[in-house]
Amino acid sequence: MTSLTSLHNSLSPLLTPAHPSFPFAPIDVIGAMRLSSVINWIATGVFDPPSTPSNKGKRSVATKKARASIWQELAGLMIVVFGGETFLSLCTGSTPSWLVTPNITLLFCVVHIIQTRTSFSRLLPSKPSLLFELFMAIPDSIGRTLLLTRFSIIPLLYPTSSKSLPVTPASLILVPFILAVPFASIAFSTFNFFQPSLNLTTPAELKPKGWMLVDTWCPLLISPLFLTLIGPVEGWNFGLGWEENEGVLACMIVLWICFTGRAIYNFGYEKEHLIELFGKSQYGKKKIE
Structure with a gap:
């Protein structure tokens, strides 16, 4: 496991x-830019279903999609970032970090303002693509793993305050899930904070096949996996006895x-997407009858 430890140590410049x-x-910084980009795509209608013209034969006029105010978007952003932590702080009577x-708070707000309300936005991808998502899978996995392990499980195992939650199998699984899923769902789908008007809808995770969303089930996978790798520890009575750095990596x-x-599933499982990735978008196009 020495190689895993050395590889983890090589990530230290990213983490300090x-x-x-x-x-x-x-x-x-990368996490703030990534979250802001996703919010911007939602706010500008990148993921909206294509509209069908009502009058055939008439020239369509392109209209710019209305978006929420910057203050509404920042409120939704803060719910995503601090909602879970604030809820857990209320449960324990402790003070949330913000x-x-x-x-x-300043980092995420300033990054979002720069990326969405200044000319800097022209330098960023206007929509997701296979190549961009493959690249972002690396920092996404680093940031999400740290949230689900070092910022949630480790503080439970080594409490620094008498107000910490009890260490049980339930708390070790639910705390990372609460930090990662419910309040992001509230901002993104339940109240549509990134649309011009707030509308109460069914959370995406509770819709048919919502459980298949990677962001929903990955906390329920990573937490037990990490505990099994580093265990046995308090609240988790079995495991392989790995070092924490090895388990995180x-x-x-x-x-x-x-x-x-x-x-790959969302942007590259079709032949045309893979061909376009290698710069040959004209090859392999379907013939239009």
């Missing part, structure tokens, strides 16, 4: 601030495979 005057790790220091690899598979 580059300079004391800039208290953000590169993975934090009330202790505004650093992460193994979970990153598993999530990278999951996110890569999602990218």
Whole structure:
């Protein structure tokens, strides 16, 4: 397992601030840019179903999709980032991090404003693609694994306050899930915070086949996997006895495979998509009768 430990150590530049005057790790900045991009795609209607023209034969006029105000989008963004932590803090009577220091709040808000309300937005992809999603599967897996292990399970195993939740199999599974899923669902689908008007709808996770969403089931996979790799620990009585760094890296690899598979399924499972990836978009097009 020495190779896993050394590989984990090689990621340290991504996980530590580059300079004391800039208290953000590169993975934090990448995560803020990634989340802002997804929100921007939703707000601009990239994922909306194509509209069908009502009058055939008439020239269609392109209309720009209305989007929510910046304040509404920032409110939804904060729900995604801090909703789960705030809920758990209310359960334990502790203070959420965004009330202790505004650093992460400022980072995510400033990044979203720059990426969506300035000319910098022209430099970013206007919609997702196979190549972009394959590239982003790497930082996505790193950031999500850290959330589901070091920022959720590890604090439970090594509490620094008497207000911490009890360490049980249920808490070790549910805390990472709460941090990652329910409040993101509230912002993205339940209340549609990134649409011009708030509308209460059924959460995507509760719709038919919603359980198949990778972001829904990966917390329920990674948490037990990590605990089994590093266990036995308090609240989890069996395991392989790996070092924590080894377990974190193994979970990153598993999530990278999951996110890569999602990218291929969503954007590259058709022949035309794979051909376009290699710059031959004109080859293999279906003949139009």
